[in-house]
Amino acid sequence: MSEARLDTVRLQRIVKGFWESAALMSAVELGVFTAIAKGDNTIARVANAVAIEAVNAERLLVALCAMELVTRTGETFTNAPDVERFLVEGSSRFAGPWMLFAKPRWDGWGRLTEFLRQGADEQRVLGMYAEAFDEDKARRYHEATYSIGMGAARRFHRQVDLRGRTKMMDLGGGSGCYCIVGTQQHPRLSALVLELAPVVPITREFVARHGLTDRIEARVCDFTRDPLPRDCDVAVMASNLPQYSREIIASVVRRVFAALQPGGEYHLIGEMLNAEGTGPHGPAFWGLSEAVNHSTGLAHRETECRSYLEDAGFVDVCVNEFIPDTLTRVTGIKPG
Numbered sequence: 001m002s003e004a005r006l007d008t009v010r011l012q013r014i015v016k017g018f019w020e021s022a023a024l025m026s027a028v029e030l031g032v033f034t035a036i037a038k039g040d041n042t043i044a045r046v047a048n049a050v051a052i053e054a055v056n057a058e059r060l061l062v063a064l065c066a067m068e069l070v071t072r073t074g075e076t077f078t079n080a081p082d083v084e085r086f087l088v089e090g091s092s093r094f095a096g097p098w099m100l101f102a103k104p105r106w107d108g109w110g111r112l113t114e115f116l117r118q119g120a121d122e123q124r125v126l127g128m129y130a131e132a133f134d135e136d137k138a139r140r141y142h143e144a145t146y147s148i149g150m151g152a153a154r155r156f157h158r159q160v161d162l163r164g165r166t167k168m169m170d171l172g173g174g175s176g177c178y179c180i181v182g183t184q185q186h187p188r189l190s191a192l193v194l195e196l197a198p199v200v201p202i203t204r205e206f207v208a209r210h211g212l213t214d215r216i217e218a219r220v221c222d223f224t225r226d227p228l229p230r231d232c233d234v235a236v237m238a239s240n241l242p243q244y245s246r247e248i249i250a251s252v253v254r255r256v257f258a259a260l261q262p263g264g265e266y267h268l269i270g271e272m273l274n275a276e277g278t279g280p281h282g283p284a285f286w287g288l289s290e291a292v293n294h295s296t297g298l299a300h301r302e303t304e305c306r307s308y309l310e311d312a313g314f315v316d317v318c319v320n321e322f323i324p325d326t327l328t329r330v331t332g333i334k335p336g
Contacts, residue, residue: 018109023063025103028096032060033079033087036070041077093151097144108292115291125224126196127243127295138198142175145239146206149177152238152269152323157181159320159329160267165189168234171223171252174199175206176216178236183215192229194221224248228259234267235260239327241270241305242286245296250308257312263336266314272328273301280325305330 027033035041035049047057061077064070070077079088086095108115162168162182168191170178179191193203195218203218221228223237224244235256241249256266271283287299302319305328309317314332322329 020063020067021102023060023067024069025100027060027064027069028087028099030060031089032064033070033083034089036077036079037084037088042075046077093147095147097146098148101141101144105289105292112288112292115294118291118294120296122294123296124294125244125248125296126222127290127293127297133196133198135198135201138196138202142199142202142206146175146177149175149239150181152327153177153181155322156236156238156267156269156329157185159322160331162186162189162234165234165265167191167232168236169194169229169232171228171235171237171256172240173236173238174203176203176218177206178238179216180207180210180212183212184210189215191216192232193218194223194228196220196222223255224252228255230259231261232259233261233264235264236267236269238267238269239271241268241272242283242290242299243293243295243297245298246300246304248296249300249305250311253308253314254312257314257334260334262334264334266309266332266334268305268309268330269322269327270305271299271326272305272330273299275301275303277301282326302328302330 030050030052032046032050035046038049040046040049043058043061044054046061047054050057061070061072065072065077069080069083071080072078085091086093087099088094089096156178163186165186166188168179168182168189170176170191170193173179173193173195176191176193179193183189183191193207193216195203197220200218200220204213207213207216207218219229237252237256244252253266253268260266271286273279273283273287283299287297290297306317306319309330309332312332313334315335317330317332320329320331
């Protein structure tokens with residue numbers, strides 16, 4: 001039996017992946033999925049609803065069909081279930097800003113080869129945060145991440161029982177989602193978000209939206225080097241793991257251990273690689289993105305993250321799937 005003939009189809013699909021990114025982003029920017037959800041579900045109706053020529057509506061809708069973002073029955077289009085849930089404007093789960101989150105880095109990814117050739121002396125500990133990251137950029141960034149952050153925070157508090165805990169600190173908590181959901185669910189819990197100076201006013205805005213200013217404090221702190229509060233019995237660090245090198249994460253974990261109250265718990269949540277260091281896709285590319293950000297960061301393996309906690313002194317360290325193929329949660333307890 002002859003060996004299957006190799007071709008370039010898979011390679012071509014990968015190399016043109018940015019075409020798919022552009023199509024999805026344009027559909028979000030134009031409001032195509034929202035139009036379909038409202039009943040403007042033919043080529044002509046979509047074109048009219050989003051103010052583009054019918055031929056361009058046809059081009060885009062056919063591409064979205066090929067990507068399985070919409071389905072077609074005759075001349076009628078329907079959003080895929082995940083699109084209907086997350087990409088229709090007006091929904092509390094609307095994640096459109098997150099879909100556009102990476103667009104400002106579009107040109108940067110086109111220069112990836114150049115960035116990969118840069119030396120260690122051109123890398124920065126805080127990566128993109130060290131490059132003119134002002135309050136306006138912080139607001140755009142966290143408005144984009146807020147919707148999925150709230151979803152992750154709700155999932156965390158379904159998995160983790162914080163009854164009996166009194167104070168929580170979130171390292172690099174951004175819009176404060178983990179603290180917001182935690183204090184909503186636990187009346188005795190207060191919280192502290194540790195963030196960089198440009199982010200703190202934005203955190204306070206999100207906290208105020210939820211009426212929790214009296215229970216959640218946002219404090220300026222570079223948690224990679226500044227003193228950490230010593231009155232907390234819960235610590236969370238979520239979705240910022242690949243931004244930092246192995247040495248920095250190990251140092252942060254040691255400092256969290258020293259600061260936590262005896263018996264306190266630490267949850268390191270991040271885009272972690274499997275034990276073999278071969279994937280999944282999401283964590284691998286978050287690690288690669290740090291080359292574009294000029295940072296010292298990279299993707300960390302689950303086994304490495306477990307060792308960071310164990311080497312710092314945490315006990316009962318365990319690895320938990322958080323969001324499949326996306327985020328993993330490593331947890332440890334500081335001995336009482």
